Amino acid sequence: MSDHSWMPSSPCGGRCIPRSPESIRRFVVVVRAASALFAIGLLPLLILIGLFWPRVRRGAATIGARLLLAAVGIGLRVEDLRSDREVSRTRNGSLVVAGHISWTDILVLTPIRPARFVARADLVDWPVLGLLARSMKVIPIDRGKLRALPGTVDQVSATLREGGTVIVFPEGTTWCGLAYGSFRPAMFQAAIDTETWVQPVRLRYVDTVGDRTTTSDRTTTSTCFVGDETIGKSIGRIFRLKGIVAEVALVAPQAPGHDRRDLARRCEVSVRADDVHDRHLHPIIERAGIDPKATPVHS
Template sequence: MGILLFLLRVSCVAILILFGLLLVVLVFPVASLQIRTAMSLYWSRLLMRVCGVKVRVRGEPLRTGAVLWVVNHVSWVDIFVLNSIRSTAFVAKSEIRRWPMIGWLVAGAGTVFIERGNRNAIRAVAEQMKGRFSQGEVVGLFPEGTTSSGFDVGPFHSSLFDAALRAHVDVQPVALRFFHRGQRSDYNAFVGEQNLLQNLWYLLGTTGVVVDVAFLEAMSADTCEQMGRSQVAARAHHVIRQAVIGKADQ
């Protein structure tokens, strides 16, 4: 059953991604921001359904206006999970751009890529984030800089928090927890030496995948300005980690 389910789902995912690429190439260049965000939202919801991922939302996401969503990072799925709630421009590592199909899609949809280890890249990324904020968009940031098993949260890099402070926008911490067949699990975590195809095999060949998305209390722009980027990053890390490692209802 796992093989048959994988083949069925991977075929549907491939068709959906090709359709998404057509939208990005043919429609996005001439569509308004409102139309693009609506397309991204509903396309991401459909992708998660096809992949067999149930998205469970807790808390109150900021659905309007510019905001920085600060999120722990577990898998490539994270981008589409958040996009299924509100269309989000993510800051992601440059390696994702080179992934077949998925990389092309997230690039065309407006992902801001950062080259890890290049200090000069931070300034350029911050400028792109500022542009997103000026249009009232939400920017998603994975400040760990890498994925984890999902059972804990790694240290946060605070450099890109500065873009939110300079743009005077609210910062909302978001905690992701992955479940597999009713239990907390790292089954779908994209970590270690695993490549994208292997991770797709695990995800598309199984059932019972749930991603719990906890939207935590936002920090206002004024509060963030008073705290400074290091303290904002530390506060976000603390509340996200508490949500990730704490107990929650199944």
């Protein structure tokens, strides 16, 4: 068996996805489709450029991510809340951590800073995103195989030692954005072993025009990739959304310290500072009396 008792899971599913989100007109769908086809056709060229000129590989991945993000119609707003001194701590590489909502998270975070991602092992086999993943040299992780986890941590450590940046999603699985899981500490060990600062990132998607069946701060679950939805169905649904913007905030980096569980907790508190868990969407959590902000961090 590949699954184990520590396998990440979330209660999010179909009920978390708005039933009637604001949709774009057919003409806009055609424009987006043309943009997506252009981006898909350009990705192999960007990968080829990266093979011959490794120094521009990450820049090529950034271009590809921006093109695909524009094609699916998601806007991007980035707010840097760090001081100059805090920025300097991550200038020569860092471990970037964020909550995980959707496959679109990769498209959102790639343009912000060139980096490698720790992502599900089968991502390279996905249509379109697989090409982008290969160009970025994604570090694959199979969370169903617990014994393989130390090897993945070693790969992250090696990249950090070389001064690179690695982006990880410590929840280990996707949540809808109105509920969220604890940051698991395993990947934080790489930051401790290499004495690398950790950059927490707050990520949310907001609906700027539609009927917000969400919290008062406009956070939407429209982009979430949860439950039994297939990647094809998710792409088709998100492709038709209107007025969705990804908001990213870079907050103060965290010193690695000596305890991965403490580091995970510090980063989780930093990322979740303004989050409000919606218990009406998640009766499983409500019945269990679980407060996601107080959920123990697992290895």
